[in-house]
Amino acid sequence: MADRCTQGECSKNEVKTPNSYRRNTHILFYGNCVMPALAGDLTVFLVTAMIFEIDPRIIGPDELRADPKLAEAADLTYETSQSGVRAMLPCALSYVPVSQVIPSATIAGLARRVSTPKSSLRDRVLAKQFAPGVLRGQVEYLFDVGNWSQYFKSEPGKVYGTMLMMLQLPFSQGSVHIPPKSAAGPPTMLTKPVIDPQYYGGEGGGVDFDIMTAGQKFAAKICSTAPLSNIIKSRVFPPQQGATADEEDFTDFVRNFTASDWHPVGSCGMGGSAGIAAGVVDDRLRVYGVGGLRVVDASIMPLQICAHVQATIYAIGEKGSAMILEDRRVGG
Numbered sequence: 001m002a003d004r005c006t007q008g009e010c011s012k013n014e015v016k017t018p019n020s021y022r023r024n025t026h027i028l029f030y031g032n033c034v035m036p037a038l039a040g041d042l043t044v045f046l047v048t049a050m051i052f053e054i055d056p057r058i059i060g061p062d063e064l065r066a067d068p069k070l071a072e073a074a075d076l077t078y079e080t081s082q083s084g085v086r087a088m089l090p091c092a093l094s095y096v097p098v099s100q101v102i103p104s105a106t107i108a109g110l111a112r113r114v115s116t117p118k119s120s121l122r123d124r125v126l127a128k129q130f131a132p133g134v135l136r137g138q139v140e141y142l143f144d145v146g147n148w149s150q151y152f153k154s155e156p157g158k159v160y161g162t163m164l165m166m167l168q169l170p171f172s173q174g175s176v177h178i179p180p181k182s183a184a185g186p187p188t189m190l191t192k193p194v195i196d197p198q199y200y201g202g203e204g205g206g207v208d209f210d211i212m213t214a215g216q217k218f219a220a221k222i223c224s225t226a227p228l229s230n231i232i233k234s235r236v237f238p239p240q241q242g243a244t245a246d247e248e249d250f251t252d253f254v255r256n257f258t259a260s261d262w263h264p265v266g267s268c269g270m271g272g273s274a275g276i277a278a279g280v281v282d283d284r285l286r287v288y289g290v291g292g293l294r295v296v297d298a299s300i301m302p303l304q305i306c307a308h309v310q311a312t313i314y315a316i317g318e319k320g321s322a323m324i325l326e327d328r329r330v331g332g
């Protein structure tokens with residue numbers, strides 16, 4: 001059974017599950033409707049966007065948006081021959097093992113920082129990505145035509161390309177919570193949650209920061225290597241500071257211009273063998289301590305995967321609905 005919330009932040013219709021004292025999991029009830037667990041342990045991909053001025057003959061999404069005639073011509077070409085810019089995905093991406101981005105001695109140092117006796121179980125599990133010989137695509141590099149940065153303002157008449165760097169297995173861990181009761185009353189179904197991704201927070205966050213900073217050099221190297229370099233005129237954000245990427249320092253760029261890459265997971269993570277001590281749902285997606293309540297979405301993934309998450313979430317949906325039907329048949 002769920003216990004009534006005792007922290008004074010919740011509405012009268014809100015309860016906290018028994019594990020709430022460690023995990024701070026809240027559940028809101030509205031008549032027959034349940035708004036499940038807005039909880040801690042949120043993990044979001046981190047992303048930076050380097051911007052390059054590229055060959056002005058290349059037409060990308062920014063140019064189509066800015067010029068209705070160009071867009072109309074592109075639409076016509078696509079309708080008549082299924083070709084042209086509308087038929088292209090002007091984007092290249094790769095998942096690169098961290099061992100190819102950062103020297104092995106540096107990686108060993110990173111691993112030590114998150115594998116101490118005081119490190120959390122989660123950090124120690126994540127630290128296994130640094131073991132010698134482990135090849136995972138922890139760092140995603142994606143080059144696309146267009147200016148993807150929310151921080152860099154395009155100049156009219158110039159064509160831009162973006163090199164994104166995304167950290168797939170971050171240690172940074174934030175939270176998403178129902179806001180405290182305010183003067184306007186208790187939270188309702190329409191109340192927006194309070195989201196704090198805590199990028200680069202704590203020792204693990206420091207490790208993320210160092211990987212993101214070192215990884216910018218690799219991003220710059222990709223862009224200065226043919227054939228990609230053949231379409232690049234210059235880097236405009238952050239402006240190039242040295243003759244080669246190795247001479248550059250990307251610390252301020254990463255500190256000031258990291259953003260969310262929109263793949264939140266973990267806020268109702270599956271507890272696994274550690275059960276309620278480590279998670280919100282069991283291996284059949286049932287919320288610990290609450291009868292008749294499951295969570296079937298991205299939030300049950302305790303950790304990120306080295307990929308965009310959508311396909312995995314489809315599998316979670318399929319598997320979750322199959323389990324609900326199975327348990328109904330056996331009266332579970």
Ligand SMILES: Cc1cc2nc3c(=O)[nH]c(=O)nc-3n(C[C@H](O)[C@H](O)[C@H](O)COP(=O)(O)OP(=O)(O)OC[C@H]3O[C@@H](n4cnc5c(N)ncnc54)[C@H](O)[C@@H]3O)c2cc1C
Nearest residue numbers: 035189261262263264296297298299307308309310311313
């Ligand atoms: C801009 C953007 C780009 C992305 N690009 C990619 C990508 O390229 N590849 C990829 O793999 N992933 C991508 N993602 C991530 C992916 O979309 C999400 O991880 C995924 O949709 C999460 O699935 P979900 O079922 O957990 O939640 P959602 O898809 O968010 O579904 C939640 C549903 O619950 C509904 N809902 C919310 N509140 C209530 C309520 N109170 N009552 C009833 N219903 C409610 C919402 O309307 C929504 O339909 C992107 C995300 C964003 C935001």
